[in-house]
Amino acid sequence: MKGHRTTFVIAGLLVVAAVVYLIVSSTGSAAQFFLTVQEVHDLADEVVGRNVTVSGAVLGETIVYDPLAPHVTFTIVHVPGDSQAVEAAGGLAQVLHDATLDPTRPRLEVVYRGVKPDLLTNEAQAIVRGRLDEEGRLIADDLLLKCPSRYEEEIPGQVEG
Amino acid sequence: MAAEIGRSLLWLALPLSLYAAFASVWGIRARDARWAASAQRATNALAVLLGVGLLLLLVAFLSDDFSVRYVAQHSSTVIPLYLKISAIWAGQEGSLLLWCALQAFFAAVATGLPNEKARPLVPWATVFLNLISAFFLTVTVLHSNPFATLDVVLAEGQGLNPLLRHPGMIFHPPALYIGYVGLAVPFAFALAALVTRRIEGWTRALHTWMLVAWLGLGIGLLLGMRWAYDVLGWGGYWGWDPVENAGLLPWFTLTALLHGAVMQEERRGFHLWNMLLAIFSFVLVLFGTFATRSGMIASVHAYAQSNLGGYFLSAIGVVLVGSFALLISRRKALPSEAGPASLFSRDGMFYLTLILFSTLTVSVFIGSVLPTITEVLTSRRFEAGPAWFDRVTGPQFGLLVLILGVCPLLGRAAATLVRLRRRLWLLALGAVGAPLAAAAFGFREPVSLLGLGVVGLAGVVTVAELVEGAITRSRRTGEAPINALWRLLRLQRRTYGGYLVHAGVVLMAVGILGTRLYPFEVERTFRMLEPVDVGRYTLVYEGLRQEFVDDHVRTYATVSVYGERGYLVGLEPRLDRYTSGSQTLTTPALRPSIREDLYLILSGWSDNGEIATFKVVINALVNFLWVGGLVFLAGGALALWPHVRSRTWNLVALVVALSLLGGAVWAMWGATHGMILGGTGRPLVGEPAPDMRLTLLDGSTVSLASLKGQVVLINFWASWCPSCVEEMPALQAVWEAYEERGVTFLGVAHRDTQDAVEAALRQYGTTYPVGLDAGERVSTLYGITGIPETFIIDARGDLTLAHIGPITAEALSTVIDAALDMSDQ
Numbered sequence: 001m002k003g004h005r006t007t008f009v010i011a012g013l014l015v016v017a018a019v020v021y022l023i024v025s026s027t028g029s030a031a032q033f034f035l036t037v038q039e040v041h042d043l044a045d046e047v048v049g050r051n052v053t054v055s056g057a058v059l060g061e062t063i064v065y066d067p068l069a070p071h072v073t074f075t076i077v078h079v080p081g082d083s084q085a086v087e088a089a090g091g092l093a094q095v096l097h098d099a100t101l102d103p104t105r106p107r108l109e110v111v112y113r114g115v116k117p118d119l120l121t122n123e124a125q126a127i128v129r130g131r132l133d134e135e136g137r138l139i140a141d142d143l144l145l146k147c148p149s150r151y152e153e154e155i156p157g158q159v160e161g
Numbered sequence: 162m163a164a165e166i167g168r169s170l171l172w173l174a175l176p177l178s179l180y181a182a183f184a185s186v187w188g189i190r191a192r193d194a195r196w197a198a199s200a201q202r203a204t205n206a207l208a209v210l211l212g213v214g215l216l217l218l219l220v221a222f223l224s225d226d227f228s229v230r231y232v233a234q235h236s237s238t239v240i241p242l243y244l245k246i247s248a249i250w251a252g253q254e255g256s257l258l259l260w261c262a263l264q265a266f267f268a269a270v271a272t273g274l275p276n277e278k279a280r281p282l283v284p285w286a287t288v289f290l291n292l293i294s295a296f297f298l299t300v301t302v303l304h305s306n307p308f309a310t311l312d313v314v315l316a317e318g319q320g321l322n323p324l325l326r327h328p329g330m331i332f333h334p335p336a337l338y339i340g341y342v343g344l345a346v347p348f349a350f351a352l353a354a355l356v357t358r359r360i361e362g363w364t365r366a367l368h369t370w371m372l373v374a375w376l377g378l379g380i381g382l383l384l385g386m387r388w389a390y391d392v393l394g395w396g397g398y399w400g401w402d403p404v405e406n407a408g409l410l411p412w413f414t415l416t417a418l419l420h421g422a423v424m425q426e427e428r429r430g431f432h433l434w435n436m437l438l439a440i441f442s443f444v445l446v447l448f449g450t451f452a453t454r455s456g457m458i459a460s461v462h463a464y465a466q467s468n469l470g471g472y473f474l475s476a477i478g479v480v481l482v483g484s485f486a487l488l489i490s491r492r493k494a495l496p497s498e499a500g501p502a503s504l505f506s507r508d509g510m511f512y513l514t515l516i517l518f519s520t521l522t523v524s525v526f527i528g529s530v531l532p533t534i535t536e537v538l539t540s541r542r543f544e545a546g547p548a549w550f551d552r553v554t555g556p557q558f559g560l561l562v563l564i565l566g567v568c569p570l571l572g573r574a575a576a577t578l579v580r581l582r583r584r585l586w587l588l589a590l591g592a593v594g595a596p597l598a599a600a601a602f603g604f605r606e607p608v609s610l611l612g613l614g615v616v617g618l619a620g621v622v623t624v625a626e627l628v629e630g631a632i633t634r635s636r637r638t639g640e641a642p643i644n645a646l647w648r649l650l651r652l653q654r655r656t657y658g659g660y661l662v663h664a665g666v667v668l669m670a671v672g673i674l675g676t677r678l679y680p681f682e683v684e685r686t687f688r689m690l691e692p693v694d695v696g697r698y699t700l701v702y703e704g705l706r707q708e709f710v711d712d713h714v715r716t717y718a719t720v721s722v723y724g725e726r727g728y729l730v731g732l733e734p735r736l737d738r739y740t741s742g743s744q745t746l747t748t749p750a751l752r753p754s755i756r757e758d759l760y761l762i763l764s765g766w767s768d769n770g771e772i773a774t775f776k777v778v779i780n781a782l783v784n785f786l787w788v789g790g791l792v793f794l795a796g797g798a799l800a801l802w803p804h805v806r807s808r809t810w811n812l813v814a815l816v817v818a819l820s821l822l823g824g825a826v827w828a829m830w831g832a833t834h835g836m837i838l839g840g841t842g843r844p845l846v847g848e849p850a851p852d853m854r855l856t857l858l859d860g861s862t863v864s865l866a867s868l869k870g871q872v873v874l875i876n877f878w879a880s881w882c883p884s885c886v887e888e889m890p891a892l893q894a895v896w897e898a899y900e901e902r903g904v905t906f907l908g909v910a911h912r913d914t915q916d917a918v919e920a921a922l923r924q925y926g927t928t929y930p931v932g933l934d935a936g937e938r939v940s941t942l943y944g945i946t947g948i949p950e951t952f953i954i955d956a957r958g959d960l961t962l963a964h965i966g967p968i969t970a971e972a973l974s975t976v977i978d979a980a981l982d983m984s985d986q
Binding site: 004008011012015016019022023026027031032067068069070081113115116129142 | 502503504509512513516517520523524527531532535541542543544545546548549552553556557560684686745764765766767772774776
């Protein structure tokens with residue numbers, strides 16, 4: 001009995017150890033660096049070529065769309081990443097609105113190869129997954145957009161691009 | 162009016178739930194049955210009260226009572242009836258009311274109609290269940306009241322979020338809530354078992370409730386996956402979205418609990434495991450509600466700007482601390498674990514199953530909160546995307562499927578491969594046959610072949626287990642094998658329901674391997690009628706059409722799909738643009754087949770519809786996932802099937818279950834999903850034109866084969882079609898210019914009469930040969946979708962032009978010149 005119990009414990013520990021290894025190694029390689037626009041500017045060269053996720057407020061007038069390529073470029077403005085700071089500043093919609101009106105905040109150009117998502121509008125919150133290129137632009141693989149629309153109170157719309 | 166009554170009901174319900182809990186405690190303390198009975202009555206009254214509350218909200222929706230804020234935000238006069246009903250759970254307030262009502266209803270049923278084993282646990286379970294009701298009622302009444310009214314009465318509501326306008330939304334949220342709320346019952350009874358030190362029998366007593374919750378969550382998750390596939394228009398079905406994960410986590414722990422319960426019932430121990438799993442299942446339900454309502458996580462489901470996070474976080478704290486304190490104080494009451502068992506035995510495999518479901522739960526939990534964890538640990542935020550989840554959970558799922566396959570072959574407690582020798586060839590067949598078959602069909606990615614080997618092994622063993630059971634019984638009883646199988650399914654519902662569930666898992670695993678390891682997705686711009694090769698398909702974009710419906714404009718794009726052997730089907734992906742607000746909704750069109758789904762999304766268009774952009778996704782083996790899901794649910798339903806002797810009842814239940822299953826099958830493969838059926842498709846430019854035979858007005862017959870060596874123009878038209886007769890002078894002019902140069906024109910009159918055609922020819926001075934398309938044979942052959950349409954065939958018999966709509970003389974001359982140049986060479 002004793003011997004069997006030990007095997008059980010060892011087998012269990014082996015599985016747990018393997019899973020811990022998977023989690024740690026995947027976090028190193030497959031996870032995305034989650035940054036604000038400010039942090040992208042601060043870290044500069046350190047993050048070039050890395051997988052990053054950056055969130056910011058979309059500047060409506062910067063959206064350029066070529067429907068034939070299809071190809072979109074736009075600029076996002078820094079918003080605080082911390083949810084408490086967002087609450088303190090009057091909620092997400094307010095924070096996004098303030099960000100687009102503030103010319104002093106750091107900005108980041110985003111390049112996305114794909115059809116322009118309908119939710120890509122002024123003051124939308126963009127969560128962009130991609131890679132920073134040498135010129136400091138963010139080449140997006142995925143766009144996640146939340147819109148301060150009238151549906152926001154219940155369910156913010158979302159697009160996976 | 163309904164709103165005031167609703168508000169009062171909710172205010173009444175909160176003290177009532179507290180009273181029920183208190184009365185039950187008092188009844189236990191004073192050993193007074195009258196207090197216990199009073200607690201039971203209060204529990205029942207609470208269920209009735211909240212049921213009425215739900216009805217009142219329904220009345221408010223049906224009567225378009227926009228003085229109620231919740232109704233004004235989620236409904237409007239134009240949305241259809243079924244959406245007004247499903248709007249009840251479209252937002253936070255209504256969902257919470259539904260939650261409270263279900264909670265009260267389940268509490269009343271579980272404590273009012275307990276089975277023999279559960280009866281001693283009822284008084285304490287009544288306490289815990291009513292405390293849980295009280296918690297949800299507090300949140301609802303204080304912070305999220307669905308009956309809150311507006312100061313101004315609106316004439317029209319804001320309507321329902323277009324994403325939620327889908328029949329799946331009628332079932333997806335309630336099914337999930339049945340799962341979530343159902344979990345409170347095993348949790349409450351588990352605590353009651355701890356308090357009363359009756360730990361041995363509680364899992365058997367609660368089996369039905371565990372299965373109800375498990376099936377509810379399972380149906381909810383599968384419907385959610387299918388809804389995402391049909392509506393969200395990104396081509397996938399599972400994105401490891403934190404809210405999807407929130408539903409998956411309690412399902413993992415509950416699945417583990419169901420397996421642990423089997424062991425406990427067979428007196429093989431696992432008492433501590435099962436207690437922990439019951440506690441954590443409920444904690445994970447609370448965590449899920451916390452995650453979706455705290456704004457902590459960005460997701461399609463998140464209820465933004467919600468301040469309920471604090472409540473749920475405190476509840477999680479109270480439940481964890483309270484449960485563990487109770488568990489520690491009762492540690493001596495936990496029966497000692499079972500006798501010796503080898504790891505390579507049935508016991509050992511159940512143990513590993515529990516371990517793996519636990520590590521899966523922890524992995525997915527960590528992935529969901531990775532940004533928060535890494536921020537605390539390293540002050541940098543890392544986020545787990547689908548790649549992270551696939552990498553971390555993939556091997557664990559693989560191991561689970563392997564265990565599922567090996568387990569039936571092992572001895573109960575000792576390390577004996579009891580049935581392995583007889584089955585060795587079967588095992589080899591599964592493990593080697595499945596990857597070989599896949600490779601033969603072109604699926605050759607190494608990891609997927611390894612996965613398919615495991616899946617094949619598990620599949621063969623599971624099927625063999627079903628078949629062998631039937632054969633053994635048939636030998637013993639002399640029944641026909643099929644009858645023996647039917648009897649086994651009826652008599653040993655849990656065991657054979659379990660095997661069906663396993664078979665479903667195996668099928669689903671094939672679908673998951675296919676879609677995850679053979680991803681194919683491109684975004685391409687199409688010009689009208691220009692063939693584009695995508696994967697093994699050739700797609701031809703044929704144009705747009707628009708419809709105005711209530712509050713949105715629907716744009717349909719027509720795309721003809723050709724395979725290696727010619728025309729397959731027409732697809733019509735759709736994009737709805739809502740006139741109020743700028744929201745759009747894409748409805749993909751898909752062509753299912755066993756090998757893969759071709760999935761088409763209309764992304765946008767320009768130049769008046771001359772050019773359109775589509776996202777084309779090919780989901781390999783995805784139908785295995787959906788079939789597997791149905792088998793899985795059928796197995797769960799079988800295991801849950803109550804022991805009732807009444808023939809009528811069984812028959813009714815069987816009919817209901819089968820029609821639900823039939824409905825699901827129809828919704829997945831019977832509905833058109835944007836397919837245009839019955840079409841024949843135009844021949845492709847560059848391919849040989851189909852031979853056709855036409856009887857001309859003078860009675861002579863002409864066939865395309867007999868015109869080989871000439872350039873042939875075929876014009877489909879009708880005397881009643883204005884744009885057709887408009888282009889006739891141009892056609893006549895080109896005919897006159899090329900008549901002598903080896904060019905033949907053929908007019909095919911579509912749905913017309915001899916007299917009308919002859920009159921039109923006289924009026925426009927047309928002299929090239931024209932015939933009536935009797936029985937629309939030629940039109941069908943050339944797959945025309947309207948008139949006029951013009952085709953030009955070169956001297957070799959290949960199609961060089963397919964044109965929809967009127968055409969100019971210049972355009973015709975250019976194509977004919979090119980065709981003539983080619984035949985001269």
